[in-house]
Amino acid sequence: MPGVPPSRFAYLGPPGSFSEAALRRLPAARRGTTIPVSSIPDALDAVRDGDVDAALVPLENSQEGSVPVTLDGLVDGAPLLITAEVVLPVTFVLAVASKSTPVDRVVSHPHAIAQCRSWLRRHYPQATLGEVLSTSAAATAVANGTEPACVCSPLAAEQRGLTVIATDVGDGDRAATRFALVSRPGPAGPPTGNDVTSLVVYISHDKVGALESVLTQLSVRGVNLTRIESRPTGERLGRYSFYLDCAGHINEPGLGEALMGLRRVCADVRFLGSYPRDGDDGPVPAPIGLARHDFADAVTWLRGLREAGA
Numbered sequence: 498m499p500g501v502p503p504s505r506f507a508y509l510g511p512p513g514s515f516s517e518a519a520l521r522r523l524p525a526a527r528r529g530t531t532i533p534v535s536s537i538p539d540a541l542d543a544v545r546d547g548d549v550d551a552a553l554v555p556l557e558n559s560q561e562g563s564v565p566v567t568l569d570g571l572v573d574g575a576p577l578l579i580t581a582e583v584v585l586p587v588t589f590v591l592a593v594a595s596k597s598t599p600v601d602r603v604v605s606h607p608h609a610i611a612q613c614r615s616w617l618r619r620h621y622p623q624a625t626l627g628e629v630l631s632t633s634a635a636a637t638a639v640a641n642g643t644e645p646a647c648v649c650s651p652l653a654a655e656q657r658g659l660t661v662i663a664t665d666v667g668d669g670d671r672a673a674t675r676f677a678l679v680s681r682p683g684p685a686g687p688p689t690g691n692d693v694t695s696l697v698v699y700i701s702h703d704k705v706g707a708l709e710s711v712l713t714q715l716s717v718r719g720v721n722l723t724r725i726e727s728r729p730t731g732e733r734l735g736r737y738s739f740y741l742d743c744a745g746h747i748n749e750p751g752l753g754e755a756l757m758g759l760r761r762v763c764a765d766v767r768f769l770g771s772y773p774r775d776g777d778d779g780p781v782p783a784p785i786g787l788a789r790h791d792f793a794d795a796v797t798w799l800r801g802l803r804e805a806g807a
């Protein structure tokens with residue numbers, strides 16, 4: 498129902514995951530019902546099927562880059578829109594069921610394993626590393642006695658009564674993960690002056706300079722590109738789509754014009770949403786002639802020429 502704020506939220510569970518911690522940063526989610534699901538595709542399907550209003554899924558982190566299963570899940574299937582982002586600082590602990598358990602295997606979410614790999618190699622070189630669907634699922638497996646040790650959040654360990662044998666086992670000092678709140682399509686919220694627009698573009702592979710012309714559509718309108726990432730389309734070897742995060746909002750003239758330009762030069766464009774940027778990074782100043790008021794002035798000028806010739 499348009500205009501009704503989301504009230505049922507899916508997240509990658511079980512409880513105690515970083516996704517739950519990120520979801521709890523959103524006031525609407527704190528007022529609503531939060532529902533743990535066991536995988537990222539399940540979270541996105543719950544939105545597509547109408548079982549929930551929105552889902553919070555991890556998008557990228559500072560050590561490992563993007564979460565491919567989320568990127569692929571956003572473009573395969575019925576359209577979904579990102580309506581908010583949450584940037585969450587993450588710290589990891591190494592936990593066991595009891596202090597006497599030998600740490601010969603450590604399980605966690607693939608991105609948590611990747612973010613702790615050097616530490617684990619240094620301190621437990623003999624341990625094998627295993628991947629499960631989330632850090633909190635890893636903690637549950639340790640609590641059940643299915644796995645000997647896990648990397649998870651301090652909260653997930655505490656909730657399950659695990660023994661923490663090391664804290665801050667991440668390889669980066671300022672590790673953070675960016676999460677996306679995803680809903681079924683609808684009108685974007687109003688611009689805040691510090692927004693992100695996410696897109697996927699498909700370029701024509703038989704045209705020289707196809708990617709350059711994508712970047713040109715942005716740069717000539719003063720649109721700052723904050724992330725670009727390629728993913729195989731799955732059609733055949735060598736076919737890639739490009740995920741773009743741009744500074745700006747679809748309802749702003751510069752970004753709107755850039756979108757129209759991309760529509761003209763790309764084989765296809767999928768709009769993934771315009772939403773407020775989370776975190777400390779403010780917008781970079783627009784180049785001369787490409788600020789919001791410059792676009793508004795140019796529109797007024799052209800309208801005058803068309804209507805009155807001057």
Ligand SMILES: O=C(O)C(=O)Cc1ccccc1
Binds near residue numbers: 513609
């Ligand atoms: O597994 C979790 O807790 C998640 O929410 C995914 C994740 C994994 C590692 C870092 C950040 C998010």
